[in-house]
Amino acid sequence: MKDTLKHSGMRNKLAQVLSAKGIQDKTVLDAIKTVPRHLFLDSSFEDHAYQDKAFPIGAEQTISQPYTVAFQTELLKVKSSHKILEIGTGSGYQTAVLLHLKAKVYTIERQQELFKKTKLFFNKMNYRPKKVIFGDGYKGLPQEAPFDGIIVTAGAPLVPKPLLSQLKVGGKLVIPVGVEEQVMTLFTRKSEKEFEKQELGAFRFVPLLENKN
Template identity: 75%
Template sequence: MKDTFKHRGMRNHLAQILIDKGIADKKVLDAVREIPRHLFMDSSFEGHAYQNKAFPIAANQTISHPYTVAFQTELLQLEEGHKVLEIGTGSGYQTAILLNLKVKVYSIERQLELFKKTNIFFKKMGYRPKKLIFGDGYKGLPEQAPFDRIIVTAGAPEVPKALLSQLKVGGRLVIPIGFEEQIMTLFVRTANMEFSKTEYGSFRFVPLLENKN
């Protein structure tokens, strides 16, 4: 597959859909306009790539709705140079959006099939996260902590304590919490032992599995 002027036009249309749904961060919208989402999907789904839909990828996982990706990214309030931990690399689309915003991304994927596939794809496309790890997202990445931002792209029954502990004071953690349906939740570390918590709307994610590896 190639990235054409037609695809760019479709991305502009998708960005407008996200604006209409309330996404306001210009940098996030520009990233959506820039990143070729269709290349992160099976070619048979190319015609659906710029609709606000989730679609299946390898290992019984999905590529999230563009709105979900934009919403989580906007909640992070990213600044250039931020050190970001992503739990759930998946197709790599969310990772690419983060990289477009000029942050340092450390990404963990628990599905070996996806990890291998996305690793090859990133090298082919020239996407360069600081580190792509095959491992258990529940444990985070303590050797690289603390992080300015942490984003979780799978539904967890509760927030893993390891992730809270790896957040800088002033840092933000965005995670969907729940079982069949999740509540998008933002934790901000306000002091060494204190966190604020804000809940947003309902979303649906694949589950974050503990001790997978």
């Protein structure tokens, strides 16, 4: 598959849809306009790549709908050279959006099939996360902490304490919390022991699974 002017036009329309749904951060909308989402999907889904929908990517996982990717990214308030930890690499689309914002991205995937496939894809596309790791996202990445932001792209039944502990003061954790349906939750670290919590609406994610490697 190639990236064509037609795809670029479809991305621009998608960004307009997301803007109408409330996404305001121009840098996030610019990433949506730039990152070729169709290349992160199987070719059979190419015609649907710029609809605001989730799609299967194998290993019982999905690529999140663009609105969800944009919403989570906007909550992180990413600045150039921020250290961001992503839990759930998946297809790599969210990673690519963060890289477009010039973040230093560390990403963890627990499905070996996806980990291998996406790591090869990053190399082919010249995407350069700081690290792509096969492992248990519940544990975070203590050896690289602290992080300016942590983003979880799967539904968590509870908030893993290691993730909160790996935030910088001022850092943000964006995580969908719940079992059947998730509430998008934003934690901001105010001090060593104090966190501000905001709940920001219902979403649906595949589950974040622990100790399944």
